[in-house]
Amino acid sequence: MKNTFKRxxxxxxxxxxxxxxxxxxxxxxxxxxxxxxxxxxxxxxxxKEYRDTYKTYFSTSYSSLNYFSTSYATVREIVSNxxxxxxxxxxxxxxxxxxxxxxxxxxxxxxxxxxIRQGLKWIDHTGAETEYALTAQDFVDGIKYIGDPLNGAYSxxxxxxxxxxxxxxxxxxxxIDCGIDTTTKREDLEARFSEIVGVKALDDYTVEYTLESGAxxxxxxxxxxMLLLPIEYDYAMALGExxxxxxxxxLYCGAYYVSEFKRDKLIKLTANEKYWDAANVxxxxxxxxxxxxxxxSLEMFQRGELDYTSVESEAYQSLQSGEWGxxxxxxxxxxxxxxxxxxxxxxxxxxxxxxxxxNFRLALQHAVNRASFGxxxxxxxxxxxxxxxxxxxxxxxNSQGVDYTQLAPLADVTNADYSADPExxxxxxxxxxxxxxxxxGTIKGVxxxxxxxxxxxxxxVDGKLPVTLIYVGTDDESxxxxxxxxxxxxxxxxxxxxxxxxxxxxxxxxxxGTVGGSVDGPxxxxxxxxxxxxxxxxxxxxLGRITTEGVENVGSYTVPEYDALIEKALAATTFDERLxxxxxxxxxxxxxxxxxxxxxxxxxxHMSYEIPFTxxxxxxxxxxxxxxxxxxxxxxxxxxxxxxxxxxxxxxAKN
Amino acid sequence: xxxxxxxxxxxxxxTIAIVFVVVFMLLRFMPLNGYFPDEMIKETDxxxxxxxxxxxxxxxxxxxxxxxxxxxxxxxxxxxxxxVYPKVPITTLLAEKIPVTAFLGFWSMLLxxxxxxxxxxxxxxxxxRAGDTLGNGYIMIIRAVPSLLYLxxxxxxxxxxxxxxxxxxxxxxxxxxxxxxxxxxxSIAWYALWLRRFMVDEENQDYVKFATVKGLSKSAVLxxxxxxxAIIPLSAYLPADLLNIIxxxxxxxxxxxxxxxxxxxxxxxxxxxxxxxxxxVLMYAVMSILGVxxxxxxxxxxxxxxxxxx
Numbered sequence: 011m012k013n014t015f016k017r018x019x020x021x022x023x024x025x026x027x028x029x030x031x032x033x034x035x036x037x038x039x040x041x042x043x044x045x046x047x048x049x050x051x052x053x054x055x056x057x058k059e060y061r062d063t064y065k066t067y068f069s070t071s072y073s074s075l076n077y078f079s080t081s082y083a084t085v086r087e088i089v090s091n092x093x094x095x096x097x098x099x100x101x102x103x104x105x106x107x108x109x110x111x112x113x114x115x116x117x118x119x120x121x122x123x124x125x126i127r128q129g130l131k132w133i134d135h136t137g138a139e140t141e142y143a144l145t146a147q148d149f150v151d152g153i154k155y156i157g158d159p160l161n162g163a164y165s166x167x168x169x170x171x172x173x174x175x176x177x178x179x180x181x182x183x184x185x186i187d188c189g190i191d192t193t194t195k196r197e198d199l200e201a202r203f204s205e206i207v208g209v210k211a212l213d214d215y216t217v218e219y220t221l222e223s224g225a226x227x228x229x230x231x232x233x234x235x236m237l238l239l240p241i242e243y244d245y246a247m248a249l250g251e252x253x254x255x256x257x258x259x260x261l262y263c264g265a266y267y268v269s270e271f272k273r274d275k276l277i278k279l280t281a282n283e284k285y286w287d288a289a290n291v292x293x294x295x296x297x298x299x300x301x302x303x304x305x306x307s308l309e310m311f312q313r314g315e316l317d318y319t320s321v322e323s324e325a326y327q328s329l330q331s332g333e334w335g336x337x338x339x340x341x342x343x344x345x346x347x348x349x350x351x352x353x354x355x356x357x358x359x360x361x362x363x364x365x366x367x368x369n370f371r372l373a374l375q376h377a378v379n380r381a382s383f384g385x386x387x388x389x390x391x392x393x394x395x396x397x398x399x400x401x402x403x404x405x406x407x408n409s410q411g412v413d414y415t416q417l418a419p420l421a422d423v424t425n426a427d428y429s430a431d432p433e434x435x436x437x438x439x440x441x442x443x444x445x446x447x448x449x450x451g452t453i454k455g456v457x458x459x460x461x462x463x464x465x466x467x468x469x470x471v472d473g474k475l476p477v478t479l480i481y482v483g484t485d486d487e488s489x490x491x492x493x494x495x496x497x498x499x500x501x502x503x504x505x506x507x508x509x510x511x512x513x514x515x516x517x518x519x520x521x522x523g524t525v526g527g528s529v530d531g532p533x534x535x536x537x538x539x540x541x542x543x544x545x546x547x548x549x550x551x552x553l554g555r556i557t558t559e560g561v562e563n564v565g566s567y568t569v570p571e572y573d574a575l576i577e578k579a580l581a582a583t584t585f586d587e588r589l590x591x592x593x594x595x596x597x598x599x600x601x602x603x604x605x606x607x608x609x610x611x612x613x614x615x616h617m618s619y620e621i622p623f624t625x626x627x628x629x630x631x632x633x634x635x636x637x638x639x640x641x642x643x644x645x646x647x648x649x650x651x652x653x654x655x656x657x658x659x660x661x662x663a664k665n
Numbered sequence: 666x667x668x669x670x671x672x673x674x675x676x677x678x679x680t681i682a683i684v685f686v687v688v689f690m691l692l693r694f695m696p697l698n699g700y701f702p703d704e705m706i707k708e709t710d711x712x713x714x715x716x717x718x719x720x721x722x723x724x725x726x727x728x729x730x731x732x733x734x735x736x737x738x739x740x741x742x743x744x745x746x747x748x749v750y751p752k753v754p755i756t757t758l759l760a761e762k763i764p765v766t767a768f769l770g771f772w773s774m775l776l777x778x779x780x781x782x783x784x785x786x787x788x789x790x791x792x793x794r795a796g797d798t799l800g801n802g803y804i805m806i807i808r809a810v811p812s813l814l815y816l817x818x819x820x821x822x823x824x825x826x827x828x829x830x831x832x833x834x835x836x837x838x839x840x841x842x843x844x845x846x847x848x849x850x851x852s853i854a855w856y857a858l859w860l861r862r863f864m865v866d867e868e869n870q871d872y873v874k875f876a877t878v879k880g881l882s883k884s885a886v887l888x889x890x891x892x893x894x895a896i897i898p899l900s901a902y903l904p905a906d907l908l909n910i911i912x913x914x915x916x917x918x919x920x921x922x923x924x925x926x927x928x929x930x931x932x933x934x935x936x937x938x939x940x941x942x943x944x945x946v947l948m949y950a951v952m953s954i955l956g957v958x959x960x961x962x963x964x965x966x967x968x969x970x971x972x973x974x975x
Contacts, residue, residue, distance in 0.1 A: 073750040080751055159716045162751075167709055184716045251745060255753045272835075273750070273761055274924035300922045301832065309821055310831055519935075520696045522706045561710055 042651060044659030051656030054649050055621065058641040062294040064620075066318045067301040067310075071274050076254025077236040078156050078163045086236060087632040091279055091296070092264040093239045095232045096124045096149070096217075101637065102661040103627035105229040109144065109240065109263065109286075118583065119224035124149075126215040127286055132242050132261035135268060139284055140245075144263050146211035148240035153209045155246065156237050158200075159184045167561075168551070169237040174208030174220045182206075226585040227548035234546045234630035265291045265636040275300050279635070292624075292639050317619040317640055323388050326615050336646045337617045340394070345402040345629070346543040346611035350378070350496075352604065353533050355566040358461040360471045360478045361536040363453055367446055370477075371603035373438035374537075377503035379429040380608050382495055386488070387613040395609040398423050400552055400596055402610065405544040405629060408586045411665060414549060417593035423600045435503040443475065443508065451475040463534035467514035476510040482535035485515040492539060533566065540564070541611060546630050549592035550580065556605070567604045619644050623657040669973045670962075677954045684950045685943070686731070692939045693727040699937040700748055721747060723939070734943065744940040749933050755944050759926075763911050766918070766925030769833075769841060770910025773848030778903075780849065781856025782896075788857060789864045790887060800857055807854040813916065816847050820920050832922040844921045848914060852906070856899065863895035870894075900967045905956025912949060 068087070074080045077089040096110040107113070110124035130144040156163035156170075157179050170176050182199050185191035204210055208220030225231065232238050242261050246253045254260050257271035265285050270278035279296040282288065301307040304322055311319035312334065321329065326338060352365050352374070364370040384392030397403070399415050403424065406414035415424040447453050456473040463469075463480060471478045481496055483489040490513075497511040542562070545551045555562035557573045572595050579591030599605065622645070625638035698706055700723065701714060718724050722733065737744060743755040750758060788800035806815070820843060824831050830840035867873060868891060876886050913927030930949070933941040964971050 071750075073746075074753060076752065160720050162717055162720060164705060165709065166713060188716075188719060251752045252754075255750075255757065272924060273753075273758075275835075275922065299832070300924065302919050302922060305821070306831055306920070306922075309825075313825075313831070315831070518696075520698050522698055522703060 042655035044655060044662075047652050047655035048659055050652045054652060055639075058621065058639075058643070060292070060621075061619075061640050061642055062292070063297065064293050064295070064318075064635065064638070064640045065297045065299070065316050067307050067316060068277070068298050069300070069302055069307075071300070072277060074254050075257065075260050075268065075271070077239055078152075078241070079161060079254070080164060088268065088277060088279070088298075089236055089239070090264075090628070090632040090634050091266045091636070092260075092262045092268060093236075094264045095239055096126075097229050097232050098634070098636075099233060099626045099628055099631075101623055101625065101627055101657070102664060103629055104665070105233070109149075113229075115228070119226045119228065119585075120221045122219045122221070122225075122228050123212070124217050124219075126217060128215050130263065130286060131284065132245075132263055133267055133282060133284055134261060135257045135271075137267055137269070137280060137283060140242075140261060142242045142245060142261065144240065144242075145214045146217035147214070148242060149217045149238075150204070150209050150211050151243035152237070152239055152241045153207060154203055155241050155243065157183070157203070157207060159187060163237060165235075166237065168231065168545070169235055172221050172223070172225060172231070174222050175206040176208070177222075179203065179206045223580060225548070226588065227546050227550075230547035230630050233628065265634070266296065287636070290637050291635075292637055293635055296635050311617055319617050321615040321617060323390055323614055326390055334617060334644075336648070337644045338615045339617065339645065339647055339650050340391070341612060341614050341616060343402070343404055344610045344612035345405050345545075346541050347397050347400055347402060347607050348383075348539060348541045348609050348611060349400065349605050349607040350374075350537050351535075351540050351565045352567075352606070353536050353538075353565055354568070356480075356533055356536050357463060358471060358478060358480055358536050359456045359459065360453055360473065361480065363446055363456055364442060364477050365536070367442045368602055369438045369445065370442035371606075373435045373442060373504055374500065375603040375606050376428050376431065376435040376438060377500045378496070378606060378608055379432075379499050379503075381429060382499060383492065384609045386491060386495065387609070395612050397607055397610045398426055398428065399600065400542065400556075400605070400607055401549045402544045406547050406549060406589065408589050410586075414589055414593060417590060419601075420593035420597040423597055432503045436505055436508070439504045439508050447475060453477070463514065465518060466516050466534045467512070469512060476506060476508050479509060479511045480514055480536040481511055482514045482516060482538050484521045485517045489539065490515060496537075496539075533564070543611075544630075549589070549596065550576075553592055553595055554580070556599075565605060569599065569602070569604060572599050572604075617644055621645065622650060622653055666965075666973055673958055673961075677958060680954060681947070681950045685947050688946045689731055689734070689939075689943055690727055692937070692942060693730070695937050697723075723747075734940075743944050746933075746941050747938045748936040749929075749938045749941055755941060758929075758941070759944075759948075762924060762926045762929065765835070765923060766913035766927060767911045769844055769848060769923065769925070770913065771907075772841070773845045774852065774906055774910055776845060776849040777852030778856055778906075781853040782860055784853060784857035785860025785864065786887070786892065788861045789868075789891070790884070792865070797861075800861070804854045804858050807851055812851070815850070816916060816920060819843055819847055840921075844917055844923060847917050847920075859899055860895055863898060864891050867891045867894050897964065897968045901960035901964050904959035904963055905953065908952040908956045908959075912952070 072085055072088060075085060075088065077085055077093060094108045096108060096113070097105045098108040100106045107127075109126055109130070111127050113122060113124040115122045124146075126144070126146050126149075131139045132142040132144055134140055153169075153173060153176065155161050156166060157176050159180060160183075166180070170180055179199070182191070182194070183196065186194055186196050186199065199206075208222075210218050210220075212218055219228070221228070240263065245261055249259055252259050256273070257268035257277075260268065262268070262282065265282055265287070266279035267282050268277060269280040270276060277298040279298075281291045281294045285291060301310065301316075304320060304325070307316060307319040308321060308325060310316045320341075321338060329335060329338060352371065354362070354365055356362050356365075380396040380398075381392045384395035388395050399420065401414060403413055403415045408414065408417070415421070452474050456471075458470070458472045461467075461469050461471055461478070461480065463482065466482055467480060469478070469480065479500070481493050483493045493513045493515070497513055500511050501509060542552050552562075553576060554560065557563065557576050558568045558570065559573075575591050575595035575598060579588050579595060582588035582591055600607065619640050619642070621639040621641055625636060626634045628634055697714070697718060700718060701709075706714070715724065722730060725733075734744070743759075745751075746753050746755060746758060784800050784803070788797045791797050820831060823829070824843060829843055830837055832840065833844055834840045864887070873886060873890060876890055877883075881889075911926060913923075913925045913929070915928035915931060917923070918925050918927030926945075930942065930945045932938075933945060961973060965973055
């Protein structure tokens with residue numbers, strides 16, 4: 011009953027979305043002259059008064075401060091400001107030294123050596139220096155900490171597979187712990203850490219990482235992964251499981267330390283006076299308070315109790331004509347891509363026959379109106395969400411500064427407008443039918459029977475046209491709407507005489523366990539909606555995982571041509587060559603429509619007293635407050651555009 | 666009486682043990698993926714996830730886990746949160762959260778009782794007149810209108826009109842006002858409604874007619890006779906109400922960003938935080954059984970005619 015009601019409501023919204031999707035894009039306004047922008051930006055910055063406290067909020071609990079054993083989403087924002095890694099991005103996104111003064115790598119990017127700043131010490135939650143010096147060993151110990159399964163480090167995959175020997179060390183300890191290896195003593199293996207694992211303190215201030223394979227993107231991984239941060243091992247070991255449970259059980263070496271930690275209520279960051287770059291830390295205090303919903307944060311911002319608020323697209327319309335209309339600033343980017351997985355080994359014989367056919371997959375690719383999907387999340391300007399590629403635009407650049415998604419032949423996919431020719435979908439479908447069906451509409455090699463996708467759905471297929479496609483989603487309201495939109499647009503574009511989309515919703519609360527989402531799981535779907543994010547400056551982060559044997563190949567496709575290109579990319583000797591092969595691989599996968607990217611996760615707007623482009627440009631990590639300026643008046647969109655144009659011009663001049 | 670109390674205590678202990686073991690075992694039937702957020706499932710292979718769970722002791726036989734839990738419990742070790750607040754000792758969590766919820770809960774309970782009884786008295790005193798209609802109107806609104814609507818209205822609009830903080834701050838007493846009032850709204854209605862009902866019932870009793878015939882004033886009859894008798898059944902709920910002040914309200918604590926226990930159990934169940942769920946279930950089971958038990962005992966003090974016996 012509940013689902014029926016949800017579906018009825020959703021259907022009405024779907025019809026609206028289909029209309030919105032075709033409504034076109036918003037004019038983004040004229041170009042701003044770069045030289046003029048720089049002058050205007052200087053005037054804006056000079057005219058502002060600045061404050062030294064910044065009040066912002068969090069919506070999801072910061073459950074613990076242990077940056078190795080907590081999921082990324084909940085702690086990274088605090089940690090990025092309190093524990094410095096070896097490098098950090100400057101305001102243009104170029105890497106500069108942080109805890110490291112300098113670094114070098116060998117020709118194939120497999121050995122990275124960092125010189126650590128000397129004379130630094132860890133500080134405690136009062137800002138006082140401790141007896142612990144920050145040395146190269148702290149970075150080695152960070153890897154040692156995460157390499158021990160008993161410490162329960164989260165999201166290990168990338169780092170564990172990359173650092174030489176770490177994988178073997180981790181599983182060696184695990185084999186001892188679970189009794190598979192009864193001959194080795196745990197302490198003996200631990201003592202051989204530096205012999206097995208490719209991270210070494212060459213002296214007190216030099217740390218060297220040896221990697222399993224060349225990683226030209228290693229600096230971006232240092233920015234994105236908390237697992238490469240340092241730790242004061244003796245301190246952490248003395249605390250045991252208490253390490254990081256609150257601000258008093260932590261040590262800090264970043265621009266800020268956590269001076270106050272009221273769980274689920276308030277977190278106060280105070281500027282670290284002993285910080286190596288203290289002169290460039292503008293804000294003295296950053297106060298985070300828990301505000302669980304957007305309406306409250308918006309209201310509190312308008313009352314002057316917060317310096318930042320996100321604004322959902324729904325609220326945008328009502329604010330636009332009022333007092334705050336000039337202050338609404340679109341959120342800038344999201345590297346997360348939402349896409350449709352196609353199941354190549356599903357139990358539905360009709361879909362299974364068709365999905366192997368490229369024309370059918372292209373029919374689906376052309377039937378999906380990306381702007382309509384975008385309008386669900388961003389009714390004001392859905393076009394800015396459209397994304398045809400797996401890796402995000404603006405995330406990875408070659409040595410000439412060319413965006414990875416604009417490298418040939420991937421650029422063809424990036425710049426294609428699949429929704430522009432809806433008739434193409436039907437033509438591709440007709441081509442597929444000509445290859446796969448008999449003249450009487452029966453599908454070759456398919457007989458009538460049951461499709462068992464239990465516990466989600468069990469249904470029957472008749473082995474004839476229209477082809478039955480089972481779209482499986484969660485019973486979340488927004489997902490129901492997306493599913494119905496998919497059904498409407500596909501059946502409309504391809505025709506109900508050729509395709510019949512059936513929707514099924516998983517109510518178990520364990521979607522990935524019930525439906526798929528990992529190669530270990532069941533595959534109870536023909537199509538489902540998922541997302542992947544470009545986590546660091548290399549396409550391998552996603553593309554390496556979705557090869558035929560890849561850990562994330564949930565669709566179970568077999569594409570040897572793609573695999574071969576990935577192999578070539580990984581073996582490439584230069585970064586540009588590597589990107590080129592990756593671009594070819596990604597283009598091959600997408601031109602064959604083995605998976606169908608649809609939109610980015612970008613959504614919404616914000617209002618703020620922050621002066622943008624004054625803090626490190628963190629593409630892969632979280633916001634860093636170091637250098638951030640906060641004005642006494644809220645920023646306007648016009649000011650933002652000028653500051654953005656000036657930043658762009660300065661960046662181009664610098665690079 | 667002593668024998669009765671001992672028997673009740675024994676029965677209560679058995680009930681608590683059964684509730685606890687059932688919940689403990691049910692948690693072990695939950696899917697293993699539930700211990701991980703979606704991002705973790707997508708990021709890690711099954712082997713790593715299993716190693717993670719094994720190191721937490723979650724793959725041991727349920728009986729072994731139960732034995733370990735009970736043993737630690739007797740040593741005063743409530744364990745650590747697994748998923749909601751990874752590795753944070755549950756004693757720390759409860760010590761942080763219960764005082765906040767209990768403080769607001771206590772004042773809202775007091776407000777609920779005082780205002781509710783006052784409203785109930787007013788409704789009886791002015792029965793079928795404006796005071797009664799007003800009280801009934803309030804009760805109807807509280808019971809019929811979805812609580813989110815008026816709670817949200819109070820948070821956003823009332824706070825604006827009276828220039829009050831929209832969220833709770835432990836160092837700003839003014840910010841406590843709206844959460845306490847919001848928490849008390851339904852209990853005011855509850856006490857008013859039941860006091861009125863019990864008093865109207867009592868009004869028809871012979872002893873009331875007798876007192877009236879004796880020439881006692883209406884207000885003296887109301888206060889000295891009707892009210893005192895009508896309050897007896899209500900007093901049975903007081904211990905449970907008092908104990909429940911530590912359980913908090915999910916909606917109100919979320920609205921006002923109160924770092925209390927409201928919603929803690931729901932979150933713990935959703936995220937399969939076994940240790941946290943077990944402790945909270947144990948705590949709430951003890952509270953509810955103790956609440957009923959103490960309510961019965963209190964009745965014997967409020968009304969000496971009531972005797973506890975099998």
